[in-house]
Structure formats: structure tokens, C-alpha cells
Amino acid sequence: MLTRRLLLTSTIFFTLFILQESLFSQVRLPLGGFSLFLIFTICWSALSTPEVGALTGFGAGLLLDLAPANDGPIGQWTLVLIVTGYGIAFLRYGDDSLRGNPFSLVVLVAVGVVVTLGIYLTTGVLLGLDLGTGFQLMKILIGNGIWTLVVAPFLLPLISRLHRAIFETRETL
């Protein structure tokens, strides 16, 4: 059972990663666009228990770390996504008003994406990466938040259906 879940989940994430790196990264959108992979990961964690959330973050982070255009040290995205994956699952799991309310989930995911990028930037600065001007970074952060708010409502039903099929939880949206 565990093997099946693990296999299915990693297949989904791997496919999405390849799509993201080859196809979606070619689309140039205003305000820096968004990362479908990141949104998917955050949504997935939000629908899971904290343990699974942290594991999801670990796997997705490893994949992102392997992206050839990635500049930071391997392990940085892993660290960031473990923390946010666990955090967002923890938040949503403990709070009944957040569960089963699609709208608040969308907002939670958008905030999650922005916080993830924020933590990545902060750790990047701590590790001594050269990241550019504050204005440019603010634009990317805010742009990502807005894009996530726009895109997440369309993605959530799909993601939650996939998640339900694999984990057989009773949660519906």
C-alpha cells in the first residue's frame, strides 16, 4: 500500500517536473509568471497530513534542486519545501475552519507559495547567493502570489481528485 502510494506520487511529481522544466518555463508571462510545480507541491502538502506534507516537500525539493539551471547549492529547495510542506499541512490539519473550505485553501496555497519563495530568498542571502535588486524580487514575489490566486482555483479540483484517488482520504472539495 505504502509502495503504491509512493510510486504513484513520485511518478506524478516527476512528470510534472519535466513538463515544468521543458514546457512551462518557455511561457513568458507578465510579473514573472508562476511555477506550476511549486503550486502543485504546496496544494498536495496542504491536502496531506503533516508527515506526508514534509515528505512531499522533501521529494519535490530534491527534484527542484536537480534542475540544471538552478544556481544554489543542492539541498536548499529541499530544506525550504520540507519546512513549508510540513507547516502548511500542520496549519490546515489543525484548523477545522480551513478544512473543506475551498476558498480559504486557495488563499492558503497562494500565501504558501509566496512564503516558500520568501524563505528560499532568505536562505539564499544567508548562503551568500547574488539575487538582484529588492524591487525586482518584490515584483516576482507579488506576481507569483497573484498568479497563484488566479490559477489555483482551476487546479485544486484536479489535484484534490488525484490526491483522493491515491490516499483515499474522505476529504472532498
Place this chain on the structure above:
Amino acid sequence: MRYGGDNRSRLLLVILIVTSLFLITLDLRGVQVMQGARNGAQTVLSPFQRGASFVFTPVGNFFSDVAHLGRTRSKLKALEDENAVLRERILTRRSVDTEIGQLKSVLNLAGKASYKIVNARVIAQGSSATFTQTIIIDAGANMKITRDMTVISGEGLVGVVKEVYPTTSLVMLSSDPSFRVGVRIAHSEQIGILSGQGTNHAVLQLLDSQSNVKVGDVLLARGSEGDKPFVPGVPVGQVTYVADAAGAVSATAEVKFFAHLSSLRIVAVVVKAPDADPRDALVPPKPMPTPTPTVTVYVTPSASPSPTTKK
């Protein structure tokens, strides 16, 4: 799964975090295995990136054009379908024309300076996983490309090769915030350092506060020792604004790159620099409101503007 086993979940979290910290440490210490993992990932990804770039290049422009077709949808279904097919064919043609144009102009530039170059197609721009400005090109170790080679387009400097994979390479664009290049003002001996800002403008810092830099001055790469990472004489950009801060240690100015870094299709990697410094030979011709090479004539035989000319 009942949630409440706090100890177990906390232990898992700690293990995961320690693992990731361990990975960071390994990578920062320069352990080869880590670089190998990234090499492997690029080898897996590059066929997909090539495919996507091939499919997406014409279609990407198509989406923006489709917005103008909406009005007569119900009446002219058949005509519209035909129109779309023709339109896509034109767009494909246009994107090929653009590539030919960029190729011609880059050959022009390299020929004038007698650089020995390897042409390459851009197969991916940037990545979701990073804030740096990079492109991936379809030439790598198989074309004898090594790290720190200069990458140019028809207009001028594009960037520098940062990583080489078996059949592809990662190029850091000159707009990347960590990009630095030593430059010389054309027709003078004043030198300075240009740093990328994440936009299509860069900041020039002259080493001598006495130097007088003017708007419109052309900057050329100064060349590095052993021609790596920069070969001498490559046009970099043009001064658009001069900051006059009295009492500053060094003069600074804002510079616009010649190369259109957001619409690169074909670039060239300089594998061998000429024996003699080309000096000012590559300064673009004088009448030049926008730094577009003369080759635009080939690119736009029709009235519609080509992608290279619009910002």
C-alpha cells in the same frame, strides 16, 4: 492515519531537515557526486526541452494572435480554420526567418572580428527553480565548448558559459545580478566594470573618477587573460544615463545592452579569439536610434514587424 503521534512526526521532520542540511553542506564543499546528479538530470531533461522548444516556438506567438480573431467566429468557422492554419504557417515561417536573421547577424559580427565560433540554438530560457537569468543552448561538450567561454548574438555580448553538459550548456546572461564584465569605452582608453541588474539595463562603474563618460558612448568588452571568460572587442551596450554625484570615488552610469536578452533564438559561443585585439572594429554603425543591426532588412520583407525589432 490518525494525527496526534507528535513524536513520530517530529522525528521524521528532524530527519528530513538534517538530510537536506547535509546535502547543502556536501554541495558547498564541492563534492563531485552532487554535480554528477545535476549532470544526470540535465541529460534526462534536454530531449524534452528540445522537443518543447520545437513545438512551442511557433505556438507561443500564435496565442497572442488568436485574440484578434474572435469577432466573426460563428459565421466564418470554415474560413477561420483555414486562416488559422495559414497564420500558423506564416508564424512558423516568421520564426524561422528570425532565426536566419539572428544567425546572419551573429556570423557578420564574428566574421568582422575573426572570432572562431560555434552556433547554437536556445532551447530553454530560465528555470522555475532559480532567480538567476540563464539560458540553455543545444551545444555542449560535444562541440568542444568549455566553461567560461564568451557567448554573443548578432548585436553583442549575451553572457558566458557557466556549466557544460554533454550536449547542452548553461549560459549566464549578462543581465544576471551576479554578472560582472570589464569594459572599455570605444575610441578611448577609459575602463570600468559593468554589473548586471536583473533587467536589460546594467550599471557601469568607471575606475577613474576623472573620466568623462557621455550618454551614447559605446562599451566594448575589455577581454580577460587567456580570453576567458571574455574575448576582447565584443560590443556590450550603450550608456543611457550618467550619474553625476559630486565627490563620488568613481563615476557611475546606466547602460542598455545591445543584445535583446529576452528574445534570443540563435547565439554563438566564441571558441577561439583572434590573435589581434579587434579594438574598435565592432562598434555598431553611427545612425542608430535602436541598436538594430542592418540585417533587419532580411528579417522583415513584409510590413509587419519582426520579433527582433520590438522590445
